[in-house]
Amino acid sequence: MRAEALKGHLDGLLLAALEEGPLHGYAVKEALCAATGGRIDLPTGTVYPALHRLERAGLIAGSWSVVAGRRRRTYRLTEAGGRALSGERAGWQEFAAAVTTALGARPWPTTS
């Protein structure tokens, strides 16, 4: 997976990971990795700043806790975050359809 492919689509993935319940940052990264069979394996230097950005935007809300001696910041989706997630999904559908059309996407080279 090319590195820059994700640009502009990361927020939606993070919000989606938090939709089914609160998670801390590291768990979000693991959940995305597991859900995609390792195809989306984000570096922590990508995850944490993105979560901070989403929190600043009011789309997620975080709270500190300590589990097994390690401090954790657990995030939950806010109402605004839920609405944003719906928007991201709709935007993705439209974007993916447009690119698939324009690309004439065939996984295999034209066999003709």
Add this chain to the structure above:
Amino acid sequence: MRAEALKGHLDGLLLAALEEGPLHGYAVKEALCAATGGRIDLPTGTVYPALHRLERAGLIAGSWSVVAGRRRRTYRLTEAGGRALSGERAGWQEFAAAVTTALGARPWPTTS
């Protein structure tokens, strides 16, 4: 369509537009706009630098001509460009599948 959504996927679209035959820059922009029903309507300040980049990379080859008093730079896909297009398509398939899965969105209808 969010502006930054396209990041990292523009090259493939431009290459795809040139696959069926040489076009000049303005025609590439029009072709993409027409193919997607106006959903991908690139500003010229996006198209021309991108074409220059693809030409520098050897994926397309350009030549000047004059038609109706206006100078045109017509681009054709090189062999390397054809291979790159195949790679872009494969990469798009993988990326789109991963994002669709992680986003929990319905797979887009076609190609099932």
Add this chain to the structure above:
DNA sequence: TCGCTATATATAGCGTTGCTACGTATTGGG
């Protein structure tokens, strides 16, 4: 004739974004 639009190309500067590389700290296994 004048102005507007479409056609056609080009570049400088900007903002956003994800990544690399690093730093801190604890737990637990080899």
Add this chain to the structure above:
DNA sequence: CCCAATACGTAGCAACGCTATATATAGCGA
């Protein structure tokens, strides 16, 4: 005892597409 995994964080960077602006011609309507 070291090292991996867990868990969080930031600084700096490079890439990319967009905005704004510039140039120039053709053709149309007022």
